Amino acid sequence: MQKEKQSVKISSLSYSVNGKTILADASFEVEKNKFLGIVGPNGAGKSTLLRLLTRILSPTGGRILLDGEDLFRYEAKELYKKIAFLPQTSYFDFPLSVLEVVLTGRYPYLGIFESESDEDIKRAENCLSLVDMEGFSQRKVTTLSGGEQQRVSVARVLAQETDFIFLDEPSSHLDIHHKFALMELLRSLARKGKGIAAVLHDLDLASRFCDSILVLEGGRTTALGEPSQVFSEKLLSSVFKVRGSWDTQSGNLLVLR
Amino acid sequence: MPTGKKTLSVYVILASLLVLVIVTCVSLGAVSVPFDKVLRVIAGKLLWLDAGAGVEKSHELIVWNIRLPRVLLAATIGGGLSIVGAVMQAMFRNPLAEPGILGWSSGGAFFAVLAIYTGIYQQWFLLLPLVAFAGTLLTAYAVYGISRYRGFVENTTLLLCGVALGTLFVSLTTFVLSVSNAWSMKEMLFWIMGGVDSRTWTHFGMAAVPVLAASVILLFYAKNLNARLLGYETAKTVGIDIEKTTKHLIVLSSLIVGASVAVSGIVGFVGLIIPHSVRLLIGVDHRRLLPASFIAGAIFLPLADLIARTVMSPQELRLGIITSLIGVPFFVFLLRRNFSGRGIA
Numbered sequence: 001m002q003k004e005k006q007s008v009k010i011s012s013l014s015y016s017v018n019g020k021t022i023l024a025d026a027s028f029e030v031e032k033n034k035f036l037g038i039v040g041p042n043g044a045g046k047s048t049l050l051r052l053l054t055r056i057l058s059p060t061g062g063r064i065l066l067d068g069e070d071l072f073r074y075e076a077k078e079l080y081k082k083i084a085f086l087p088q089t090s091y092f093d094f095p096l097s098v099l100e101v102v103l104t105g106r107y108p109y110l111g112i113f114e115s116e117s118d119e120d121i122k123r124a125e126n127c128l129s130l131v132d133m134e135g136f137s138q139r140k141v142t143t144l145s146g147g148e149q150q151r152v153s154v155a156r157v158l159a160q161e162t163d164f165i166f167l168d169e170p171s172s173h174l175d176i177h178h179k180f181a182l183m184e185l186l187r188s189l190a191r192k193g194k195g196i197a198a199v200l201h202d203l204d205l206a207s208r209f210c211d212s213i214l215v216l217e218g219g220r221t222t223a224l225g226e227p228s229q230v231f232s233e234k235l236l237s238s239v240f241k242v243r244g245s246w247d248t249q250s251g252n253l254l255v256l257r
Numbered sequence: 258m259p260t261g262k263k264t265l266s267v268y269v270i271l272a273s274l275l276v277l278v279i280v281t282c283v284s285l286g287a288v289s290v291p292f293d294k295v296l297r298v299i300a301g302k303l304l305w306l307d308a309g310a311g312v313e314k315s316h317e318l319i320v321w322n323i324r325l326p327r328v329l330l331a332a333t334i335g336g337g338l339s340i341v342g343a344v345m346q347a348m349f350r351n352p353l354a355e356p357g358i359l360g361w362s363s364g365g366a367f368f369a370v371l372a373i374y375t376g377i378y379q380q381w382f383l384l385l386p387l388v389a390f391a392g393t394l395l396t397a398y399a400v401y402g403i404s405r406y407r408g409f410v411e412n413t414t415l416l417l418c419g420v421a422l423g424t425l426f427v428s429l430t431t432f433v434l435s436v437s438n439a440w441s442m443k444e445m446l447f448w449i450m451g452g453v454d455s456r457t458w459t460h461f462g463m464a465a466v467p468v469l470a471a472s473v474i475l476l477f478y479a480k481n482l483n484a485r486l487l488g489y490e491t492a493k494t495v496g497i498d499i500e501k502t503t504k505h506l507i508v509l510s511s512l513i514v515g516a517s518v519a520v521s522g523i524v525g526f527v528g529l530i531i532p533h534s535v536r537l538l539i540g541v542d543h544r545r546l547l548p549a550s551f552i553a554g555a556i557f558l559p560l561a562d563l564i565a566r567t568v569m570s571p572q573e574l575r576l577g578i579i580t581s582l583i584g585v586p587f588f589v590f591l592l593r594r595n596f597s598g599r600g601i602a
Contacts, residue, residue: 054493056493056494076498079496087490090488091488093352094541096540097540104487104495107484113477153491156491
């Protein structure tokens with residue numbers, strides 16, 4: 001196999017259901033070492049886009065290449081050793097232990113009757129400490145707060161040790177401290193070589209931590225580029241119906257009503 | 258696994274209890290047979306020893322021909338229904354899922370009644386459980402298909418649809434029985450409020466072959482079921498082929514339910530009581546939950562049957578009545594617990 005650039009390359013991707021177009025003609029690339037933020041108003045097709053990138057849905061048009069190979073050519077276990085997904089909603093109605101939840105991230109690596117090794121458990125514990133949840137491994141997930149559960153889910157995604165990580169609103173449910181901590185973690189993971197794409201609602205956070213921003217509106221790609229270029233006053237008012245500007249002193253985006 | 262030692266001791270305790278319960282249930286009844294005689298008869302038959310020599314013919318008859326097949330059958334279907342309950346609860350991520358509540362048992366029982374009253378069951382000894390399996394599978398797919406919307410199973414719809422189809426099949430069973438024979442009342446009681454009375458080694462064979470085979474295969478899906486607890490999208494993106502393995506799980510579970518129903522009628526709530534109790538004991542991981550639920554169910558049902566045949570002796574109660582009496586309060590408890598948002602078990 002020729003050495004392709006490691007990336008998730010999306011070309012003319014579209015998805016429609018019952019004749020209604022949810023996503024139209026999206027083309028971009030999720031690259032290693034990069035943290036891509038996907039933003040857009042409600043119903044813009046952001047979650048659908050992530051579901052397509054993680055093969056939960058099949059596109060009705062266009063294609064996705066993972067490391068140069070069609071996403072749909074991969075065997076499931078091989079695919080999910082390369083890409084991991086944090087869904088918008090995680091379900092914790094059964095009292096699994098925190099460790100048991102994180103260890104499901106190791107499942108792509110295990111044979112049908114194979115159990116997690118001590119090494120797997122060590123990795124899982126390590127991922128828990130990355131999200132500030134060390135010492136919680138024997139707790140039942142049902143007893144945790146929403147924010148703690150979300151951090152356990154992030155640890156599960158990290159335990160999968162994939163090149164690419166897709167996250168759907170990872171910072172919802174988190175308090176302000178852990179919001180920043182998570183964004184810092186994602187950025188540092190990108191710096192260490194992972195390719196990250198996250199649907200984000202907080203434009204301010206997205207502008208501070210992401211390397212590039214993809215703006216979706218009504219299923220169409222409105223803008224793609226560096227935060228400082230994408231978040232123009234014009235775009236903020238036309239797409240998000242807010243006023244905003246760049247603070248020249250701090251270099252941060254200020255979003256006003 | 259970090260809890261390995263505890264798990265092992267739970268298995269040892271459960272296995273010892275199972276043996277003890279089987280011997281006790283064979284020993285007790287309208288005519289009690291002493292423990293040592295029970296063991297001697299069993300050893301004599303199984304090991305071709307002359308351990309059974311000296312035991313009265315009547316006792317040997319009671320132990321070997323009447324009670325042992327009955328107790329072993331109760332253990333088999335108790336184990337089978339419990340493992341299926343655990344599987345269904347994870348598969349549908351619904352703590353109230355159970356073969357009786359989701360209508361699977363009623364569908365299987367209806368087909369079994371059809372097989373018996375058309376006479377086709379006489380062709381081959383496994384034909385009756387296979388026909389019941391077909392009925393269970395049909396019902397399972399109908400309930401699953403109706404409550405599935407865009408890949409997601411809606412919990413309330415699932416339960417209501419199961420209850421509705423279950424009621425339909427009970428009505429159809431009653432209809433077939435009422436037009437086909439003079440003993441219909443008694444027969445109806447047998448199928449709708451199931452039991453293991455007057456069951457023989459043939460019945461045991463019919464149930465044990467499919468139940469044990471399918472239960473062993475289900476153990477291969479333990480990690481799959483763990484992942485499903487976290488929801489469709491998480492399970493899918495840790496490499497679980499949900500669509501394909503849901504089919505496997507429904508077929509294997511239906512095989513167990515069909516085989517159980519074919520020989521014992523509808524015995525409800527076992528699949529609810531046992532897995533939830535076992536979860537409290539050893540946790541949610543299905544690699545431990547499935548085998549432990551099987552053994553616990555195999556302990557529970559012979560005991561329930563012992564109550565059924567001794568509590569109003571010489572009259573026997575239906576086993577299905579006993580399991581409902583225990584199961585319904587349990588069901589209500591789970592329901593209340595769910596409302597309060599404290600999760601399951």
